Amino acid sequence: MTANPRVERVDGAGQAPALVGESPVWRAGEQALYWVDIPARKIVRLRLDSAERSEWLLPEKVACIAFDRRGTVLAGCETGLFAVALAEVAASDAPGGEPLKATARKLAAPTFPFIDMRFNDGRCDRQGRFWSGTMVQDMAAANPAGALYRFDERGVLSGPVVDGLITQNGLAWSPDGATMYLSDSHPLRRQIWAFDYDVESGEPRNRRVFADLNDHAGRPDGAAVDADGCYWICANDAGLLLRFTPQGKLDRRIAVPATKPAMCAFGGRELDTLFVTSIRPATGASEHDGHLFAVRPGVVGLLEPEYAGDL
Template identity: 80%
Template sequence: MTGATVNPKVERLEAAGPLPAATGESPVWRAAEQALYWVDIPAKKIVRAQLETGRRTEWLLPEQVACIAFNRDGNVLAGCETGLFALTLGEAKAPGAAGGEPLKATVRQLAAPAFPHAGMRFNDGRCDRQGRFWAGTMVMDMAAAIPGGALYRFDSTGALSAPVVDALITQNGLGWSPDGTTMYLSDSHPLRRLIWAFDYDVESGEPRNRRVFADLHHYAGRPDGAAVDADGCYWICANDAGLLLRFTPQGKLDRQIAVPAVKPAMCAFGGRELDTLFVTSIRPGNGASEHDGHVFALRPGVSGLPEPEFAGQL
Protein backbone atom coordinates (compact mmCIF):
# COMPACT_ATOMS: atom_id res chain seq x y z
CA MET A 1 0.00 0.00 0.00
CA THR A 2 1.50 3.32 -1.05
CA GLY A 3 0.47 6.92 -1.18
CA ALA A 4 0.71 9.26 -4.13
CA THR A 5 4.29 9.94 -5.16
CA VAL A 6 4.93 13.63 -5.76
CA ASN A 7 8.09 15.24 -7.00
CA PRO A 8 8.66 18.77 -5.75
CA LYS A 9 12.12 20.12 -6.46
CA VAL A 10 14.54 18.93 -3.78
CA GLU A 11 17.73 20.98 -3.52
CA ARG A 12 20.82 20.71 -1.42
CA LEU A 13 20.89 23.61 1.04
CA GLU A 14 23.92 25.64 -0.07
CA ALA A 15 24.12 27.59 3.17
CA ALA A 16 24.65 24.29 5.01
CA GLY A 17 28.13 24.12 3.48
CA PRO A 18 29.94 21.63 1.23
CA LEU A 19 30.95 19.10 3.88
CA PRO A 20 28.51 16.32 4.78
CA ALA A 21 27.57 15.40 8.32
CA ALA A 22 28.19 11.92 9.64
CA THR A 23 24.77 11.94 11.32
CA GLY A 24 22.76 15.09 10.64
CA GLU A 25 19.82 15.31 13.06
CA SER A 26 17.44 17.60 14.97
CA PRO A 27 16.84 20.44 12.49
CA VAL A 28 15.22 23.43 14.21
CA TRP A 29 14.08 26.61 12.44
CA ARG A 30 14.70 29.84 14.37
CA ALA A 31 12.37 32.46 12.88
CA ALA A 32 14.01 35.27 14.85
CA GLU A 33 17.27 34.63 13.01
CA GLN A 34 15.88 33.22 9.76
CA ALA A 35 18.30 30.40 10.41
CA LEU A 36 18.28 26.62 10.47
CA TYR A 37 20.08 24.80 13.28
CA TRP A 38 20.90 21.10 13.37
CA VAL A 39 23.40 18.71 14.96
CA ASP A 40 26.05 16.28 13.76
CA ILE A 41 25.91 13.67 16.50
CA PRO A 42 29.32 11.91 16.35
CA ALA A 43 31.11 15.15 15.44
CA LYS A 44 29.77 16.71 18.69
CA LYS A 45 28.64 19.77 16.77
CA ILE A 46 25.70 22.14 16.54
CA VAL A 47 25.52 23.87 13.16
CA ARG A 48 23.66 26.99 12.04
CA ALA A 49 22.94 28.10 8.48
CA GLN A 50 21.68 31.67 8.08
CA LEU A 51 19.80 31.47 4.83
CA GLU A 52 19.78 35.14 3.82
CA THR A 53 23.53 35.63 4.27
CA GLY A 54 24.65 32.10 3.45
CA ARG A 55 26.77 32.07 6.60
CA ARG A 56 27.48 28.77 8.36
CA THR A 57 28.53 28.61 12.02
CA GLU A 58 29.56 25.60 14.11
CA TRP A 59 29.81 25.04 17.86
CA LEU A 60 31.83 22.13 19.27
CA LEU A 61 30.58 20.43 22.44
CA PRO A 62 32.49 18.18 24.85
CA GLU A 63 30.31 15.15 24.05
CA GLN A 64 27.91 13.87 21.41
CA VAL A 65 24.77 15.98 20.99
CA ALA A 66 21.64 14.41 19.51
CA CYS A 67 18.72 16.84 19.89
CA ILE A 68 18.18 20.51 20.66
CA ALA A 69 15.45 23.01 21.48
CA PHE A 70 15.57 26.73 22.22
CA ASN A 71 13.94 28.75 24.97
CA ARG A 72 12.63 32.30 24.55
CA ASP A 73 16.02 33.76 25.54
CA GLY A 74 17.76 31.94 22.70
CA ASN A 75 19.55 29.46 24.94
CA VAL A 76 19.66 25.79 24.01
CA LEU A 77 18.41 22.70 25.80
CA ALA A 78 20.32 19.73 24.44
CA GLY A 79 20.05 15.96 24.82
CA CYS A 80 23.59 14.58 24.80
CA GLU A 81 25.49 11.47 25.82
CA THR A 82 25.38 11.81 29.58
CA GLY A 83 22.23 13.85 30.12
CA LEU A 84 20.36 17.05 29.37
CA PHE A 85 22.38 20.27 29.18
CA ALA A 86 21.79 24.02 29.04
CA LEU A 87 23.94 25.63 26.36
CA THR A 88 24.78 29.24 25.62
CA LEU A 89 26.18 29.47 22.11
CA GLY A 90 28.96 32.01 21.76
CA GLU A 91 29.19 34.26 18.73
CA ALA A 92 32.22 35.11 16.60
CA LYS A 93 33.96 38.42 17.25
CA ALA A 94 33.59 39.25 13.57
CA PRO A 95 29.90 38.53 12.78
CA GLY A 96 30.43 38.81 9.05
CA ALA A 97 33.08 36.14 8.96
CA ALA A 98 32.32 32.63 7.77
CA GLY A 99 34.11 29.36 8.27
CA GLY A 100 37.04 28.95 10.63
CA GLU A 101 37.25 26.96 13.84
CA PRO A 102 34.09 25.94 15.71
CA LEU A 103 32.95 28.39 18.35
CA LYS A 104 32.64 27.72 22.05
CA ALA A 105 29.46 26.96 23.96
CA THR A 106 28.92 27.36 27.68
CA VAL A 107 27.71 23.97 28.91
CA ARG A 108 25.86 23.15 32.14
CA GLN A 109 24.25 19.81 32.98
CA LEU A 110 20.59 20.03 34.01
CA ALA A 111 19.60 16.43 34.58
CA ALA A 112 20.62 12.87 33.84
CA PRO A 113 18.66 9.63 33.91
CA ALA A 114 20.01 6.43 35.38
CA PHE A 115 21.11 4.67 32.21
CA PRO A 116 20.44 0.92 32.59
CA HIS A 117 23.21 -0.07 30.16
CA ALA A 118 26.66 1.11 29.17
CA GLY A 119 27.11 2.96 25.90
CA MET A 120 23.83 4.89 25.91
CA ARG A 121 22.91 8.44 24.89
CA PHE A 122 19.91 10.60 24.19
CA ASN A 123 18.51 10.48 20.67
CA ASP A 124 15.42 12.26 19.32
CA GLY A 125 13.90 15.15 21.29
CA ARG A 126 11.72 18.26 21.04
CA CYS A 127 9.17 20.33 22.98
CA ASP A 128 5.44 19.72 23.20
CA ARG A 129 3.02 22.59 22.46
CA GLN A 130 3.17 23.67 26.12
CA GLY A 131 6.97 23.93 26.16
CA ARG A 132 7.90 20.71 27.97
CA PHE A 133 11.00 19.06 26.55
CA TRP A 134 10.72 15.38 25.65
CA ALA A 135 13.67 13.19 24.68
CA GLY A 136 14.44 9.50 24.49
CA THR A 137 17.50 7.37 25.04
CA MET A 138 19.05 4.45 23.19
CA VAL A 139 21.93 1.99 23.31
CA MET A 140 24.36 3.30 20.70
CA ASP A 141 25.24 -0.17 19.42
CA MET A 142 22.15 -0.72 17.29
CA ALA A 143 23.36 -4.16 16.23
CA ALA A 144 22.92 -5.33 19.82
CA ALA A 145 19.17 -4.54 19.57
CA ILE A 146 18.89 -3.90 23.31
CA PRO A 147 15.48 -2.49 24.33
CA GLY A 148 17.05 -0.34 27.05
CA GLY A 149 15.86 3.03 25.78
CA ALA A 150 13.16 5.16 27.37
CA LEU A 151 11.28 8.40 26.82
CA TYR A 152 11.56 11.19 29.39
CA ARG A 153 9.83 14.52 30.07
CA PHE A 154 11.74 17.57 31.34
CA ASP A 155 9.53 20.43 32.50
CA SER A 156 9.99 24.15 33.12
CA THR A 157 10.67 23.56 36.84
CA GLY A 158 13.77 21.54 35.97
CA ALA A 159 12.26 18.18 36.90
CA LEU A 160 13.16 15.11 34.86
CA SER A 161 10.44 12.46 34.89
CA ALA A 162 10.83 8.76 35.43
CA PRO A 163 10.64 6.81 32.13
CA VAL A 164 7.26 7.56 30.55
CA VAL A 165 7.67 4.95 27.79
CA ASP A 166 10.28 2.22 28.18
CA ALA A 167 11.63 -0.85 26.36
CA LEU A 168 12.57 1.20 23.27
CA ILE A 169 15.44 0.10 21.05
CA THR A 170 15.94 3.24 18.94
CA GLN A 171 13.60 6.02 20.08
CA ASN A 172 12.58 8.47 17.38
CA GLY A 173 9.77 10.30 15.63
CA LEU A 174 8.49 12.64 18.36
CA GLY A 175 5.73 15.02 17.29
CA TRP A 176 2.43 16.56 18.39
CA SER A 177 -0.79 17.35 16.56
CA PRO A 178 -1.55 21.06 16.03
CA ASP A 179 -3.84 21.17 19.08
CA GLY A 180 -1.34 19.17 21.12
CA THR A 181 -3.77 16.40 22.06
CA THR A 182 -2.03 13.62 20.07
CA MET A 183 1.60 12.63 20.62
CA TYR A 184 3.59 10.57 18.13
CA LEU A 185 6.60 8.37 18.85
CA SER A 186 8.51 5.83 16.80
CA ASP A 187 11.09 3.11 17.21
CA SER A 188 13.30 3.10 14.14
CA HIS A 189 15.23 -0.09 14.84
CA PRO A 190 14.92 -2.65 12.00
CA LEU A 191 13.26 -5.07 14.42
CA ARG A 192 10.56 -2.53 15.33
CA ARG A 193 9.81 -0.02 12.52
CA LEU A 194 6.69 1.19 14.34
CA ILE A 195 5.06 4.59 14.85
CA TRP A 196 2.70 4.97 17.79
CA ALA A 197 0.08 7.59 18.61
CA PHE A 198 -1.02 8.53 22.13
CA ASP A 199 -3.82 10.62 23.55
CA TYR A 200 -1.98 13.51 25.18
CA ASP A 201 -3.18 15.42 28.25
CA VAL A 202 -2.01 18.97 27.57
CA GLU A 203 -2.47 19.99 31.21
CA SER A 204 -0.50 17.18 32.87
CA GLY A 205 1.81 16.23 30.01
CA GLU A 206 0.79 12.58 30.28
CA PRO A 207 0.41 10.39 27.17
CA ARG A 208 -2.21 7.62 27.34
CA ASN A 209 -3.91 5.05 25.10
CA ARG A 210 -0.85 3.98 23.12
CA ARG A 211 -1.72 2.39 19.77
CA VAL A 212 0.05 1.63 16.48
CA PHE A 213 -0.31 4.58 14.13
CA ALA A 214 1.74 3.15 11.25
CA ASP A 215 3.70 -0.07 10.81
CA LEU A 216 6.56 0.59 8.40
CA HIS A 217 6.99 -3.11 7.75
CA HIS A 218 4.25 -2.39 5.18
CA TYR A 219 6.21 0.47 3.60
CA ALA A 220 9.77 1.24 2.55
CA GLY A 221 12.37 2.29 5.11
CA ARG A 222 12.53 2.78 8.86
CA PRO A 223 10.76 5.61 10.73
CA ASP A 224 13.32 8.22 11.80
CA GLY A 225 12.71 11.89 12.73
CA ALA A 226 9.39 13.59 12.04
CA ALA A 227 7.46 16.83 11.67
CA VAL A 228 3.75 17.69 11.80
CA ASP A 229 2.26 20.12 9.29
CA ALA A 230 -0.51 22.69 9.74
CA ASP A 231 -3.08 20.17 8.44
CA GLY A 232 -2.15 17.78 11.25
CA CYS A 233 -0.41 15.32 8.95
CA TYR A 234 2.68 13.52 10.17
CA TRP A 235 5.83 13.56 8.01
CA ILE A 236 8.38 10.84 8.74
CA CYS A 237 11.83 10.35 7.26
CA ALA A 238 12.01 6.83 5.85
CA ASN A 239 15.62 5.99 6.64
CA ASP A 240 17.30 3.53 4.24
CA ALA A 241 14.64 4.25 1.60
CA GLY A 242 15.46 7.84 0.56
CA LEU A 243 11.85 8.90 1.13
CA LEU A 244 9.66 11.28 3.10
CA LEU A 245 6.28 9.77 3.98
CA ARG A 246 3.22 11.80 4.99
CA PHE A 247 0.48 10.12 7.01
CA THR A 248 -2.91 11.67 7.64
CA PRO A 249 -4.14 11.93 11.26
CA GLN A 250 -6.01 8.67 10.58
CA GLY A 251 -2.74 6.88 9.81
CA LYS A 252 -3.21 6.71 6.03
CA LEU A 253 -0.17 7.25 3.81
CA ASP A 254 -1.20 9.93 1.33
CA ARG A 255 2.12 11.25 -0.02
CA GLN A 256 5.70 10.18 -0.49
CA ILE A 257 8.59 12.28 -1.74
CA ALA A 258 11.98 11.01 -2.88
CA VAL A 259 15.10 12.77 -1.58
CA PRO A 260 18.67 12.37 -2.88
CA ALA A 261 20.06 10.88 0.37
CA VAL A 262 19.47 7.20 1.12
CA LYS A 263 19.24 7.86 4.86
CA PRO A 264 17.10 10.95 5.55
CA ALA A 265 17.16 11.42 9.31
CA MET A 266 14.81 14.22 10.41
CA CYS A 267 12.73 16.98 8.86
CA ALA A 268 11.51 20.39 10.02
CA PHE A 269 9.40 23.15 8.50
CA GLY A 270 10.92 26.59 8.17
CA GLY A 271 11.37 29.62 5.96
CA ARG A 272 9.51 32.93 6.27
CA GLU A 273 6.15 31.30 5.55
CA LEU A 274 7.01 27.95 7.16
CA ASP A 275 6.43 26.39 3.75
CA THR A 276 9.91 24.90 3.28
CA LEU A 277 10.70 21.42 4.56
CA PHE A 278 14.33 20.97 5.57
CA VAL A 279 15.73 17.45 5.73
CA THR A 280 18.95 16.33 7.41
CA SER A 281 20.60 13.05 6.52
CA ILE A 282 23.16 10.45 7.56
CA ARG A 283 26.32 9.52 5.69
CA PRO A 284 26.90 5.76 6.02
CA GLY A 285 30.44 4.53 6.24
CA ASN A 286 30.19 2.14 3.31
CA GLY A 287 29.55 3.35 -0.21
CA ALA A 288 28.01 6.73 0.62
CA SER A 289 26.75 8.71 -2.35
CA GLU A 290 27.67 12.35 -2.92
CA HIS A 291 24.35 13.41 -1.38
CA ASP A 292 24.40 11.47 1.87
CA GLY A 293 25.03 13.57 4.97
CA HIS A 294 23.84 16.83 3.41
CA VAL A 295 20.84 19.03 4.24
CA PHE A 296 18.06 19.41 1.69
CA ALA A 297 15.19 21.83 1.19
CA LEU A 298 11.91 21.43 -0.66
CA ARG A 299 8.49 23.02 -0.83
CA PRO A 300 5.91 20.26 -0.40
CA GLY A 301 2.87 22.50 -0.95
CA VAL A 302 1.85 22.61 2.72
CA SER A 303 2.99 24.73 5.65
CA GLY A 304 4.30 23.69 9.01
CA LEU A 305 3.90 24.97 12.54
CA PRO A 306 6.30 27.10 14.61
CA GLU A 307 8.67 24.91 16.61
CA PRO A 308 7.67 25.22 20.28
CA GLU A 309 10.22 26.71 22.65
CA PHE A 310 11.16 25.32 26.05
CA ALA A 311 9.07 27.13 28.65
CA GLY A 312 11.74 27.29 31.36
CA GLN A 313 14.88 29.26 32.08
CA LEU A 314 18.24 27.88 31.01
Protein backbone atom coordinates in the same frame (compact mmCIF):
# COMPACT_ATOMS: atom_id res chain seq x y z
CA MET B 1 -0.09 9.21 -3.35
CA THR B 2 3.27 9.87 -5.03
CA ALA B 3 4.35 13.51 -5.34
CA ASN B 4 7.51 14.82 -6.95
CA PRO B 5 8.23 18.40 -5.89
CA ARG B 6 11.78 19.51 -6.50
CA VAL B 7 14.19 18.56 -3.71
CA GLU B 8 17.30 20.75 -3.61
CA ARG B 9 20.54 20.33 -1.76
CA VAL B 10 21.26 23.35 0.43
CA ASP B 11 24.83 24.11 -0.58
CA GLY B 12 25.10 26.96 1.92
CA ALA B 13 24.96 24.34 4.65
CA GLY B 14 28.57 23.43 3.84
CA GLN B 15 30.50 21.24 1.43
CA ALA B 16 31.58 18.72 4.05
CA PRO B 17 28.80 16.21 4.76
CA ALA B 18 27.57 15.52 8.26
CA LEU B 19 28.22 12.09 9.69
CA VAL B 20 24.81 12.02 11.40
CA GLY B 21 22.80 15.16 10.64
CA GLU B 22 19.85 15.41 13.02
CA SER B 23 17.42 17.66 14.90
CA PRO B 24 16.78 20.55 12.48
CA VAL B 25 15.09 23.49 14.26
CA TRP B 26 13.89 26.65 12.52
CA ARG B 27 14.30 29.94 14.43
CA ALA B 28 11.91 32.40 12.81
CA GLY B 29 13.30 35.42 14.65
CA GLU B 30 16.73 34.76 13.17
CA GLN B 31 15.54 33.33 9.85
CA ALA B 32 18.02 30.56 10.57
CA LEU B 33 18.06 26.80 10.64
CA TYR B 34 19.95 24.95 13.37
CA TRP B 35 20.84 21.25 13.36
CA VAL B 36 23.37 18.87 14.90
CA ASP B 37 26.01 16.40 13.76
CA ILE B 38 25.90 13.80 16.52
CA PRO B 39 29.34 12.10 16.44
CA ALA B 40 31.09 15.34 15.47
CA ARG B 41 29.64 16.95 18.66
CA LYS B 42 28.53 20.00 16.67
CA ILE B 43 25.61 22.38 16.57
CA VAL B 44 25.38 24.11 13.19
CA ARG B 45 23.48 27.24 12.15
CA LEU B 46 22.68 28.51 8.67
CA ARG B 47 21.18 31.97 8.17
CA LEU B 48 19.07 31.58 5.05
CA ASP B 49 19.19 35.19 3.83
CA SER B 50 22.96 35.63 4.04
CA ALA B 51 24.07 31.98 3.75
CA GLU B 52 26.23 32.61 6.84
CA ARG B 53 27.18 29.28 8.39
CA SER B 54 28.36 28.93 11.99
CA GLU B 55 29.16 25.88 14.11
CA TRP B 56 29.88 25.19 17.76
CA LEU B 57 31.68 22.27 19.39
CA LEU B 58 30.21 20.58 22.48
CA PRO B 59 32.11 18.46 25.02
CA GLU B 60 30.18 15.32 24.09
CA LYS B 61 27.86 13.93 21.41
CA VAL B 62 24.74 16.05 20.93
CA ALA B 63 21.65 14.40 19.45
CA CYS B 64 18.75 16.84 19.79
CA ILE B 65 18.15 20.51 20.56
CA ALA B 66 15.43 22.98 21.49
CA PHE B 67 15.58 26.65 22.52
CA ASP B 68 14.20 28.67 25.39
CA ARG B 69 12.78 32.17 24.91
CA ARG B 70 16.20 33.77 25.48
CA GLY B 71 17.94 31.66 22.85
CA THR B 72 19.70 29.25 25.18
CA VAL B 73 19.89 25.73 23.76
CA LEU B 74 18.46 22.75 25.63
CA ALA B 75 20.42 19.78 24.32
CA GLY B 76 20.09 16.02 24.75
CA CYS B 77 23.60 14.59 24.82
CA GLU B 78 25.44 11.46 25.93
CA THR B 79 25.37 11.86 29.70
CA GLY B 80 22.25 13.98 30.15
CA LEU B 81 20.43 17.18 29.28
CA PHE B 82 22.48 20.38 29.02
CA ALA B 83 21.90 24.13 28.81
CA VAL B 84 24.19 25.35 26.04
CA ALA B 85 25.19 28.96 25.39
CA LEU B 86 26.26 29.73 21.82
CA ALA B 87 28.63 32.63 21.32
CA GLU B 88 27.39 35.06 18.67
CA VAL B 89 30.46 34.82 16.44
CA ALA B 90 30.60 33.25 13.01
CA ALA B 91 32.60 30.04 12.84
CA SER B 92 34.65 31.61 10.05
CA ASP B 93 35.96 34.12 12.59
CA ALA B 94 37.22 31.41 14.94
CA PRO B 95 41.01 30.82 14.96
CA GLY B 96 41.99 28.58 12.07
CA GLY B 97 38.36 28.27 10.97
CA GLU B 98 37.72 25.75 13.72
CA PRO B 99 34.28 25.44 15.39
CA LEU B 100 33.65 27.64 18.38
CA LYS B 101 33.40 25.99 21.76
CA ALA B 102 29.97 26.13 23.33
CA THR B 103 29.49 26.59 27.06
CA ALA B 104 27.51 23.61 28.38
CA ARG B 105 26.01 23.10 31.85
CA LYS B 106 24.38 19.81 32.84
CA LEU B 107 20.76 20.17 33.92
CA ALA B 108 19.62 16.61 34.58
CA ALA B 109 20.38 12.99 33.78
CA PRO B 110 18.54 9.70 34.12
CA THR B 111 20.05 6.57 35.58
CA PHE B 112 21.18 4.72 32.48
CA PRO B 113 20.62 0.96 32.89
CA PHE B 114 23.52 0.10 30.56
CA ILE B 115 26.84 1.60 29.58
CA ASP B 116 27.32 3.39 26.25
CA MET B 117 23.88 4.99 26.11
CA ARG B 118 22.86 8.50 25.04
CA PHE B 119 19.87 10.66 24.33
CA ASN B 120 18.51 10.54 20.79
CA ASP B 121 15.49 12.30 19.29
CA GLY B 122 13.90 15.13 21.28
CA ARG B 123 11.75 18.29 21.13
CA CYS B 124 9.25 20.37 23.10
CA ASP B 125 5.53 19.70 23.29
CA ARG B 126 3.09 22.54 22.55
CA GLN B 127 3.22 23.64 26.20
CA GLY B 128 7.02 23.90 26.26
CA ARG B 129 7.96 20.69 28.08
CA PHE B 130 11.07 19.07 26.61
CA TRP B 131 10.87 15.38 25.73
CA SER B 132 13.69 13.09 24.66
CA GLY B 133 14.47 9.40 24.58
CA THR B 134 17.54 7.31 25.24
CA MET B 135 19.16 4.45 23.34
CA VAL B 136 22.07 2.03 23.49
CA GLN B 137 24.56 3.39 20.98
CA ASP B 138 25.43 -0.04 19.57
CA MET B 139 22.35 -0.55 17.40
CA ALA B 140 23.51 -4.05 16.46
CA ALA B 141 22.87 -5.10 20.06
CA ALA B 142 19.13 -4.40 19.58
CA ASN B 143 18.92 -3.67 23.29
CA PRO B 144 15.45 -2.40 24.36
CA ALA B 145 16.92 -0.40 27.26
CA GLY B 146 15.89 2.93 25.75
CA ALA B 147 13.17 5.05 27.30
CA LEU B 148 11.33 8.34 26.86
CA TYR B 149 11.72 11.14 29.45
CA ARG B 150 9.98 14.43 30.17
CA PHE B 151 11.81 17.57 31.35
CA ASP B 152 9.19 20.03 32.55
CA GLU B 153 9.19 23.82 32.93
CA ARG B 154 10.33 23.47 36.57
CA GLY B 155 13.47 21.66 35.45
CA VAL B 156 12.31 18.26 36.74
CA LEU B 157 13.24 15.18 34.73
CA SER B 158 10.55 12.48 34.90
CA GLY B 159 10.48 8.96 33.57
CA PRO B 160 10.77 6.54 32.08
CA VAL B 161 7.39 7.61 30.70
CA VAL B 162 7.65 5.03 27.90
CA ASP B 163 10.20 2.23 28.16
CA GLY B 164 11.31 -0.81 26.17
CA LEU B 165 12.56 1.23 23.20
CA ILE B 166 15.50 0.17 21.05
CA THR B 167 16.02 3.31 18.94
CA GLN B 168 13.66 6.07 20.07
CA ASN B 169 12.64 8.52 17.35
CA GLY B 170 9.77 10.31 15.65
CA LEU B 171 8.59 12.62 18.46
CA ALA B 172 5.93 15.10 17.35
CA TRP B 173 2.62 16.59 18.49
CA SER B 174 -0.59 17.38 16.65
CA PRO B 175 -1.38 21.09 16.14
CA ASP B 176 -3.70 21.11 19.18
CA GLY B 177 -1.18 19.16 21.24
CA ALA B 178 -3.71 16.43 22.07
CA THR B 179 -1.90 13.65 20.16
CA MET B 180 1.71 12.64 20.71
CA TYR B 181 3.65 10.60 18.15
CA LEU B 182 6.66 8.37 18.87
CA SER B 183 8.58 5.87 16.77
CA ASP B 184 11.16 3.14 17.17
CA SER B 185 13.39 3.20 14.10
CA HIS B 186 15.35 0.02 14.81
CA PRO B 187 15.15 -2.50 11.93
CA LEU B 188 13.51 -4.99 14.29
CA ARG B 189 10.72 -2.53 15.20
CA ARG B 190 9.90 0.06 12.49
CA GLN B 191 6.81 1.22 14.40
CA ILE B 192 5.12 4.61 14.83
CA TRP B 193 2.74 5.00 17.76
CA ALA B 194 0.16 7.62 18.64
CA PHE B 195 -0.92 8.53 22.18
CA ASP B 196 -3.72 10.61 23.62
CA TYR B 197 -1.86 13.47 25.27
CA ASP B 198 -3.07 15.36 28.35
CA VAL B 199 -1.92 18.90 27.65
CA GLU B 200 -2.37 19.93 31.28
CA SER B 201 -0.40 17.14 32.96
CA GLY B 202 1.91 16.17 30.11
CA GLU B 203 0.90 12.52 30.36
CA PRO B 204 0.55 10.33 27.23
CA ARG B 205 -2.08 7.58 27.37
CA ASN B 206 -3.80 5.03 25.12
CA ARG B 207 -0.78 3.98 23.10
CA ARG B 208 -1.67 2.45 19.75
CA VAL B 209 0.03 1.69 16.42
CA PHE B 210 -0.29 4.71 14.14
CA ALA B 211 1.74 3.32 11.22
CA ASP B 212 3.72 0.12 10.77
CA LEU B 213 6.65 0.79 8.44
CA ASN B 214 7.12 -2.93 7.99
CA ASP B 215 4.24 -2.38 5.54
CA HIS B 216 6.05 0.51 3.83
CA ALA B 217 9.59 1.47 2.86
CA GLY B 218 12.38 2.39 5.24
CA ARG B 219 12.68 2.92 9.00
CA PRO B 220 10.77 5.72 10.81
CA ASP B 221 13.36 8.30 11.88
CA GLY B 222 12.73 11.99 12.75
CA ALA B 223 9.40 13.67 12.09
CA ALA B 224 7.43 16.91 11.74
CA VAL B 225 3.74 17.80 11.76
CA ASP B 226 2.22 20.26 9.30
CA ALA B 227 -0.57 22.80 9.88
CA ASP B 228 -3.12 20.28 8.59
CA GLY B 229 -2.12 17.84 11.32
CA CYS B 230 -0.39 15.42 8.95
CA TYR B 231 2.71 13.60 10.17
CA TRP B 232 5.86 13.68 8.03
CA ILE B 233 8.44 10.99 8.75
CA CYS B 234 11.90 10.45 7.29
CA ALA B 235 12.05 6.92 5.91
CA ASN B 236 15.67 6.10 6.70
CA ASP B 237 17.35 3.60 4.34
CA ALA B 238 14.66 4.27 1.72
CA GLY B 239 15.51 7.83 0.65
CA LEU B 240 11.94 8.97 1.20
CA LEU B 241 9.75 11.41 3.08
CA LEU B 242 6.38 9.89 3.94
CA ARG B 243 3.30 11.84 5.02
CA PHE B 244 0.54 10.19 7.02
CA THR B 245 -2.87 11.76 7.63
CA PRO B 246 -4.09 12.05 11.25
CA GLN B 247 -5.94 8.79 10.61
CA GLY B 248 -2.67 7.01 9.83
CA LYS B 249 -3.16 6.78 6.06
CA LEU B 250 -0.10 7.25 3.84
CA ASP B 251 -0.95 9.97 1.31
CA ARG B 252 2.41 11.44 0.16
CA ARG B 253 5.82 10.08 -0.83
CA ILE B 254 8.70 12.38 -1.75
CA ALA B 255 12.06 10.99 -2.86
CA VAL B 256 15.20 12.70 -1.54
CA PRO B 257 18.74 12.23 -2.94
CA ALA B 258 20.15 10.83 0.32
CA THR B 259 19.60 7.19 1.21
CA LYS B 260 19.29 7.91 4.92
CA PRO B 261 17.14 11.01 5.56
CA ALA B 262 17.18 11.51 9.31
CA MET B 263 14.82 14.30 10.42
CA CYS B 264 12.72 17.04 8.88
CA ALA B 265 11.52 20.48 10.02
CA PHE B 266 9.40 23.21 8.47
CA GLY B 267 11.00 26.62 8.04
CA GLY B 268 11.43 29.59 5.75
CA ARG B 269 9.59 32.91 5.94
CA GLU B 270 6.22 31.31 5.26
CA LEU B 271 7.01 27.98 6.97
CA ASP B 272 6.48 26.40 3.57
CA THR B 273 9.89 24.75 3.21
CA LEU B 274 10.64 21.33 4.62
CA PHE B 275 14.31 20.99 5.55
CA VAL B 276 15.76 17.48 5.74
CA THR B 277 18.99 16.39 7.42
CA SER B 278 20.67 13.12 6.51
CA ILE B 279 23.19 10.53 7.61
CA ARG B 280 26.30 9.52 5.68
CA PRO B 281 26.70 5.72 5.57
CA ALA B 282 30.06 4.31 6.61
CA THR B 283 30.37 2.56 3.24
CA GLY B 284 28.91 3.14 -0.20
CA ALA B 285 27.98 6.78 0.40
CA SER B 286 26.84 8.90 -2.52
CA GLU B 287 27.80 12.53 -3.12
CA HIS B 288 24.55 13.62 -1.45
CA ASP B 289 24.53 11.49 1.68
CA GLY B 290 25.06 13.54 4.84
CA HIS B 291 23.91 16.83 3.32
CA LEU B 292 20.96 19.14 4.03
CA PHE B 293 18.02 19.32 1.64
CA ALA B 294 15.02 21.58 1.13
CA VAL B 295 11.67 20.92 -0.52
CA ARG B 296 8.43 22.89 -0.83
CA PRO B 297 5.76 20.22 -0.44
CA GLY B 298 2.78 22.52 -0.96
CA VAL B 299 1.78 22.71 2.71
CA VAL B 300 2.96 24.85 5.62
CA GLY B 301 4.30 23.85 8.99
CA LEU B 302 4.08 25.13 12.55
CA LEU B 303 6.53 27.13 14.63
CA GLU B 304 8.68 24.93 16.86
CA PRO B 305 7.69 25.45 20.51
CA GLU B 306 10.27 26.88 22.89
CA TYR B 307 11.12 25.41 26.26
CA ALA B 308 8.86 27.08 28.84
CA GLY B 309 11.28 27.06 31.77
CA ASP B 310 14.38 29.08 32.61
CA LEU B 311 17.77 27.65 31.66
